Amino acid sequence: MTRVLIRPGTTVDRDFTELADEMKELLAGAVDALEVAAGLEAKGMSDKTARRYGDPDVFALAARLYERTVRRPAFTGPAANPWRSQEPTWRRGGRHVLRGLLFGLPGMGYVAAAPLLGGPSTGLVLTLALVACWPLGQGLAALACSRPVPAAARRVLRHGVLAGTAAMVPVCAALGALLGTGPAVVALACAQSLYLLAATAALVTGGEVWLLLVLLPGLSVSFAGPPWQLVLVGWAVTGTGVLVLAYERTRGGTATGMSWPSLRMALPYALFGLLVGGLLTFTLIAAYTGYGTPPAATSAAMVALSLAMGPAEWVLYDFRARGHELLQETRSLREFALHVRVTLLELVVRFLAVLAVLLGLALQAAGTSPGLTQVAACSLLTGGALFVALMLQSCGRMAVPLTCCGTVLTAETAVLVLAAPPPSAVQLYGAAALFTVLLAYAVAVLGRATAHR
Template sequence: MNGDEGGPLNGGPGELDRPGRPGAADAWDARSEGWLLGGGPAAAEGTVGSRRTTRRRGAAADPVKALMHRHRALCERAVDPLEIAAGLEAHGVTDRTAARFRHRDVFSLAEELYARVPRDDGPRPYPEPAPAPRVRADWALLTLLPGAVCAAAVTGVRLTEGRPRLLAAAVGVLAVALAVRPALRRGPLAAPARTPAWRTVTGTRAWTCWLLAYALLGDGLLRAVLDGGPDGLPTGAADGPWPATTAPVLALTLACAPAAWSAHLLTAGARRRLGASRGLEEFTGAVRPLLLGVFALFLGVLTALLALCGAALGEPAGYAAALTLGALLLLARLLAVHNVPPGPTLAVAAAAEAAAVASVLAGRLPGCAFLAAPVDALVDAWGAGGVPALVCGAAALALLFRATGTLTRASAHAPTGDPE
């Protein structure tokens, strides 16, 4: 989609203007004009001779020609006008810009560019829209694997005591991590081939693991620190140094399946609307409620899973903290799936949770009680779960704002590559 030789309005030279190819630009323009006039290959070839005698007809008479030169690679590679429209939008061409090329919107401009590019198999100005991703049994089953493995691990931990419990917990964590990997590499939750740098991917995984670890152990650690400080942590308890909350983590792993279906619904619905829309604003207006609806649907399913897990395990469900964390992880994955990096949001959220515990410990030092005052007030008002709820909620709102601005663009749903 980034194959143009210059910006849409910057006047970069195209491949046809390179030295050593005399007459190539004129021949290509002539054939393009023949396609546009509907005469087919014969009309295109017949136009070449006449165009060579009128080389001084420039972009002033045909403003689309210059744009066609600059985006020649994109136009030749496109499988339909929708791909050209998405590529133009990604390079800053809007409906207002299209009006300067005598078109009502970018979609209409893309149709002309698609029709004017010569192809061996003939013009295809109105092809069938790209198919939406299909539901496949392999990724549908893979998304159920993390929840099933986590349920088995929780059962093993609750049925053992002492060192066997620690061993079961360690094996369970490793098994869940291995089960999540294939669920994120196949199907709607898989990121595109052009992923960010290795450090970015590794950092995102590390911060995600930290957020999940805090959901499992963070509330108990914060309560213990608030109750006794560095010397007041209980030792020798049956559940370890501090109690773990397994219900939210189990619900979040079970939510891998609804997260995959949410991503599938968003992609399929956006592809359908991309084929039916006649302008970028119309497409954005149609996709934004779809995105918000899919997001709300996921939160509803996650709420039901939290209730079931809390009742089955006899633990508090921790709705606020788990829902905000689930929303944060879903939005971050949706952005990654559409090749939009989530930025430092996950890192900031993880650092804020760590800073909350560190501030309580620092408040035990002489003269530093004010450092622990904000966390003390928050825990007194909302409980220990108020810290992750506030931190993950703010991060999720930031990602939701970014998603409504990027995932509602046509370039985020360009019909390229394998629809699977």
């Protein structure tokens, strides 16, 4: 070991090389000289100690160590991808497809209600009750998913289903009284709302398979075609099963930890559900209020859109997973922006292709009718717009999708009331504008790395 003479009578017990070798791991990965200085001070070195190495203070010694070391930070491997599940692809994809079926199949329940749907006011009550219940379901799901502990989420769902049902009963009663329908229709609207909220609780807690099983009695009688009284019995059994399932899946919850900040956090999701409900049922509500008749294929297209929500979830998870991987793999922000935008457009096209296939099958089953092409185009654009809005929502961009959806729905309503054109044409132009604006915005903002944190 060499001994370095600093001034007469002062020697260095350890030379500079030995100090650098002792701190080589810190020096190889240090971001700057301040990190090295912090490491020296953590070792107990002071300015007095630094002077033994020929430097006036710790910071000067840290700067000399930092300048003479080649940075070779240790590679720790990519961070775990929270959007990429470890389960097999067939199981992950099957779960998303099953969720799509669960979104679409309950529509068969309206077959059981066909004898009750004698006039326009009945359909309008059920549709408005459905639109009013959607934001409750969306807000409840968002609130439960924000809970860090599963037990707290179950408690939120339990209280949310009860509170939501209690809120929907007077709403349904008021709609029935305002539009002059009987108590049977009000009861059916309340049952519809209770089912939607209970099914939300089952889906959020991962009860997809069980929910499909309890749907089987109602679906079976709907497809078998017995007298409508037996169909009602089958769906009553299904409704009871859904309630039991929701109760079972939300047992054992702890304190909710509910607060005004958490409710404000869920509010944009509830508002999004309300706007989506209005956009999807625009032609139906217009028809019930005397503005023309929707094309016969509208109901079939709604079923296809509901079924497409399962694949939409799958593609959305893939987008978030690939965005996370690109953050690890790309070497510059420009490279990341290019790759993530190409990925976004690729996945939008993939979803539109799946939706087009589902629309083709649904419309073919519905048979040839006037306005078929217009219904298909409108449904494709609406589905694409809502899918892009969900992409933006998953990346924390809520304000613009809400503003765009609200603006389009307001404009459609104003045009219909003031000019009275065919509602299907108004909806088509609104869907085209919404899809164009949201896609352009998504390409711009989702290319930023900060959107994928």
